[in-house]
Amino acid sequence: MTSTKLPKSAHSSYPWRIHELTRDFRLEDVWALPTPGGPGELPRLVSGMVAGHFPEGAPVLVRVLWAARWKIGARFGWDEPKTGLDSRVPSLAGRLPDDLREAPTGPDTASFPFTALYLLEDEWAAEMANRTVHVVMHLAWVPDGEGGHRGRMAVLVKPNGLLGAGYMAMIKPFRHLIVYPAFMRWIERTWQAQTDGPPLAPR
Template structure:
């Protein structure tokens, strides 16, 4: 379920300290009900998930088209930092976050982990169009339990990045995010701890 930006802004996330110049692009309540200590399970599901490989054909086609276009236009090519890309947010981390666990590698997604805490995880992606943060938080659900909450924060890279983010917005909201939510819900169910057998 899509949430207003205030659902992210009003929580005391540490990401506010390191990315005050980023714009909140999307906030979603995740279909991942659990207990107060289940963020590691959510992170594990994201890292080990098969999205977009097992997504519907239209999502895979959009994903593949993005990387092919990026390859032709050089959006994702490594270049000297000063000439092309902003510095990593790792450079902005305060001392306590530098000492915190970095979080896992993401083999299937073009993100790099920044930090992993008890109730939040942040990872960044930097390319020729934008500097983006995927933020996963673990929040009370209002009914005595907890769930995941995902925010996407973006700092476009000039006019190209601004135009690019505007162009892909309908595809994200109508195609990509619904497929992602379904995949996350399925993965969450499949990773649920087995129910113990009833006592005889």
């Protein structure tokens, strides 16, 4: 199964809870992930994503671009703590309604650049922020139309003024032509490498 870039309506037409939190964000990309499975396997997908170490195993060009981004960020202070969540921008955790505030957040994200917001049966959301953007990653688990299920990923962004808008425009061709294809292949390998044990359940 391959990944497929989807129209934005594939995310916006679903009654996901993330819509309540991101009305001031822009939906950037939506992907059908190469993760075929059965019902209830979203926690497995989230665990694999969080535990992985992208871009290890990606093509050299992707690793070079990835390293360059972090070196540039360090040079200009894009990723300093004062530019992140609850510093430059408030965390979306402050927008959570009571039921989502009490929901589990999923596996530990200490080694992952995103901070989890909530984990439900069919959706997981996490966020990150730096000097350029505030980003939300939304993973969902949906029927595939063929009797199974697969993951779906949406990326929502809130650029930080002209700097953020310029940054997003600058990286768009690299993201779509180089980084995303490699990222999808990494997700597929991670999914296939996971054990065949029972799906993890939200705590």
